Amino acid sequence: MFLSQKYLQMVTFIGIVCFACLATSENTQNERSVAEAQLMHDKGKTIEEINRQRWLQGLLGSIHNPGRREVPLLKNFRRDLRRSNEDEQQRISSIRNMRNLQYKHAILAHSKKLMERDS
Incomplete structure (x- = not known):
């Protein structure tokens, strides 16, 4: 069992x-x-x-596609964007040139004051 x-x-x-x-x-x-x-x-x-x-x-291949006309618009947009970037860079460089001129003018004025004081 x-x-x-x-x-x-x-x-x-x-x-x-x-x-x-x-x-x-x-x-x-x-x-x-x-x-x-x-x-x-x-x-x-x-x-x-x-x-x-x-x-x-296949169906759309034989149909005129107006979307192809938009390609020059895109190129124009890119060109305008590049131009605006170039304009911005020119503006920045002109601001830098003005600051440099102001700095040089300030240095010249300061050096003239020192020379007048010494003489």
């Missing part, structure tokens, strides 16, 4: 372990299959979008 109870406990333990292993393996297989289904769904959507874009490009 002692051996049969120990044997029954061992079989029960092995059964529980096997059941737990099977239950966890089924969940991972289900998750994997859901992920694979989602991947295939996304891939199908991507292929449909690419086909739709090609179709639209």
